[in-house]
Amino acid sequence: MGGSSSDKVGEGMMISSADIEVRFGNIVALDQFSVQVPSGIVGLLGPNGAGKSTFIKTVLGLVLPASGTINIAGLDPRKDVLAIRDMVGYMPEHDCLVESMTGLEMVAYFGRLSGMSLEDSIPRSHEVLDFVGLGEERYRLTGTYSTGMKQRVKLAQAIVHDPAILFLDEPTNGMDPVGREEMLELIGRIGASNKSILVSSHILQDMEKVCRHVIIINNGRAVTQGPLQALLDQGEGRIRLKVRGAPSALTSFVAKLRQRFQVTSVSEEFGQMTILLLNREGSGVVMEMAINEGVQVRSYTPDKITLEDVFIRSVKEVV
Amino acid sequence: MGLDPIGYRPWNGKRTQHERRLFIISERIVREKFKSTPLLALFVMGMLLVHFFPLVMYAMWPHAQLTAENMSSYMQGGIFFIFNVLLVSIVCSDLISEDMRSSSIVLYLSRALRPEHYLLGKWLGAMVVICLFTLVPPVAVGLAITATQSGPDYLASLGVVGQTAISGLWTALFLVPVGMLMSALTSKRTYAGVGTFMFFFIMTVISSILQPFSPDWGLLSPQIVLNDTYAVIFGMHLPANTNFALLALMVLVLTVPPMWYVYDRIMRKGVGK
Incomplete structure (x- = not known):
């Protein structure tokens, strides 16, 4: 697969869902959820418990919808879950680093789990760690990292296998203003290389800086979606x-x-x-x-x- | 930090097959375990106490050939069982618990890796480490005895070596599920390790308390179950009062439900429950 997954996404809609319903027992997490997510940097906004994480998990095939249709670059997560995950990179919101590994070991390890050979994974890990701006710290155990370093390693492990679609969950969470600016710049630079990036964040100023398209979710429904400029032009x-x-x-x-x-x-x-x-x-x-x-x-x-x-x-x- | 920013470059390599990725998890477990000093110390001590002395004793003792009785009594030894339990407690303690604690399980499950592949990778890694104690040394002991035998029937001796290999593999197969269960029950590796050891210990104690009322209660002890299965593998007679159906049930109870629970826990963690 390699770089070919990027081509599949192309310039069209990278994710489209129609009337998706996801339930956890009696709780309806996504209710008649319909979105069209185009290529480029897309902001996924919503209050806590709105259904943002459930939507990401549905796309990753971790949660199966009870009804509705969904496709990612033309693939159905119910049938082609592994093919989809090969073309997806995920940066979770919370800490999720393997503390007994160095930054370099961890990025290379998850690169290998995403299908890279050992020979490919090490130089590529150095490359993405350089890209995210993690220097000599890459040789330290991740358990000793500051919040900013953790965010950078999380981003590095998400992009190591060069995914066509990237999910970033609160990428600037806990970062200082300078770190935040750098993270947004990194997102912008990744987005400029024909990637589709879905960014979920509460920090709306950040979203306004990097996103071209916005989806607002509330109570499990997509309440507003469209190009950011069009939404702002309403005023x-x-x-x-x-x-x-x-x-x-x-x-x-x-x-x-x-x-x-x-x-x-x-x-x-x-x-x-x-x-x-x-x-x-x-x-x-x-x-x-x-x-x-x-x-x-x-x-x-x-x-x-x-x-x-x-x-x-x-x-x-x-x- | 502090490097000059570089541009993002795509990667155009060829991806490995999905099914082969579980071996990466196993390989990492084996590497990690052999970096652990306490585990290495336990390994060396166990090798000396459990395997080295029988190796010297059996090899030097005049013998015509390797017999099933010899190998069975060697593997049924209490010290072999104790070291196996200690080893399983240490090896399995962080298999799942550490991933749960650090939430790194989310990274695994968002990869092109099925939960069953993740579980299989972890299980295989633990099996390899434990088999290095339960399978390789007994087979080496068997081969050493065969090599020093005075009789001509090497084929029969090699047959016993084969049975020994099966017994060694079975020991790991039998003990690892409980270790993994404890590791999935808690997010603290210490609790998981102590829990595994205490499970085997308490089951043995309960069994010895209840055994006077009925010999069937003896099968509550994992050691007795394991010893009885060795007898079956070596083609020997089970003790007269052993209930075979109950033995099979206990084997099933101690292996299948624990692994099922671990699988279910991973699946639930995957969807965020």
């Missing part, structure tokens, strides 16, 4: 307007605004009113209204939507 035309004036003037001004624009929120604090509205007509109309009603415009700024806003809105909608 195009949103304006945050701050005005001051006499209460009657402000009331009249808001009423006029409502007639012309879509006003999403109005709040008042210490005599200053903050209005969120959707305006694609330019600022002139609003300013003219303000002059006519005798209110003072203190600020008129575009209100950018963030991934956090999208996430909170998606989760709240379901609740």
Whole structure:
């Protein structure tokens, strides 16, 4: 197989599932779960217990769905589980290192378990450990590693066999800001080499930096999915307007605004009113209204939507 | 850390067959075990006390040929059993427990490796190490006695050597499942090791307490079960009061359910239960 698995994934959907249902006894972990995961770096977001890990386990064939269909690069995890795992690399969230091995031994060992020969596994392990930035520490027992080093070794063991699809579960967990930046850069560099990377994380700023596509999961369902830019563009035309004036003037001004624009929120604090509205007509109309009603415009700024806003809105909608 | 970042390079090698990957697990277990000083010390002590003296004694004693009685009594010795139990306790203690404790089992199960291959790899590694004590030395003793025999019937002696090899292999087959069971029950290797030893010890004690009421209770002792199976393998008569059906049942109980439990535990761990 080797590098051929990358070709199978290609530019299309790397994972697609339709109406997947996974149950653990009476608990429904995934409920009518349908997603289309494209190639590139994809963020998998969701609160604790939303079903992110269950979805990853389903893709790995560790959990079998009760109903629905799923395919990974054209393969069915129920039938081709070993072929799929050969093309998948997995970096779990929690500590999972073999503490009696050095970093180098561990990466080479798991490389061999993924189908590499002994002769291939050692030079390749050095290569990926260089890539993740682990220097002489590779000769130390993994039990003595710091959190940052552990994360790097976990990433190295996930990519040692050059998988076409990579699952990274909380890759920046417990890392300091510099380490986090370096990890995100590594993810970006792996993603640039025709890999499909599914990153699960709670740190939405990190996701915003590296992901091109986002899937938000809640209560076992995919509630929002799409290109990150498209989700953020939903906020195009949103304006945050701050005005001051006499209460009657402000009331009249808001009423006029409502007639012309879509006003999403109005709040008042210490005599200053903050209005969120959707305006694609330019600022002139609003300013003219303000002059006519005798209110003072203190600020008129575009209100950018963030991934956090999208996430909170998606989760709240379901609740 | 601190290296200049390098670019990601793909690997284009040829992958090994899925079925062969379990041997990588076994190989690692054998390598790891022979790096362990306590295990090596136990090995050397056991070799001297259990195998070396019988080897010298039987080889120097005038004999016409190797007999099943000789080898059977050698393998039924209490000290052989005690060393076997100690060895199984140490070798099996961290087989599963360590992977559970460190959660590295998740890395194994996310590889192109079936849970049964993982289990088989672990089992095979333990079997190889234990057979180096239960199989190789008795066969060497048998061959030494055969080589120094005065009689002409070498074929019969070699037949006994074959029975000895089967007995040695059977000893490991019989003892390893309980060791693996204890290792899967806990995530602490010390508990697993002590648990394995105590299991064999307590079963022997219970058996000796209850045996006066009925000889069948004797079969609660793994040592008695093992000794009776040696008698069967060497083609000798079982003790008169031995219930053969009960013996077969005990063999089954001490081997199949423990391995089934270990398999089930691995499967459950795989799905995160």
